[in-house]
Amino acid sequence: MSAYIKRLENLATTDFPVRSPMRQQFLDWYGALPEIARQRPFSMIEFERALATQGRYISPVLLALGWKRKRRWSSQGQYHRYWVPPQ
Template identity: 70%
Template structure:
């Protein structure tokens, strides 16, 4: 059993060395966008597609970086959720 645990630990270390943390991946992706594309609200689907992971992992990263969650309400009772960069005030 301990050999199995050691193997899992080695695999985990190898994976962590290969992929940068999600915050770094996000910052690199966001910095690669043209400036005009950065100054707008984003949907979580955009982030999920760009980073290849689920929103539940991206949300804490966005909150740590100062992004805000907002909603657009409609008269039909439905709303659209989106994320706003820290430098934008809507």
């Protein structure tokens, strides 16, 4: 039992990068885009279609990578949400 506890303590204090498959999938897709296509606002639907998953799985990855959420307001009361890459 004490060996198990020591191993857990060792794992808890060890720093190792956590790589999610979604993060790597996003980085691969984004890296394959032409440079001119990278520096623009993206809608979530673009990410969802490119990565074949839902936005709730993509947004934590975007936030961790430094992307910002923005809104474009209109006078009709509707707004468009988009994501801006880090600069």
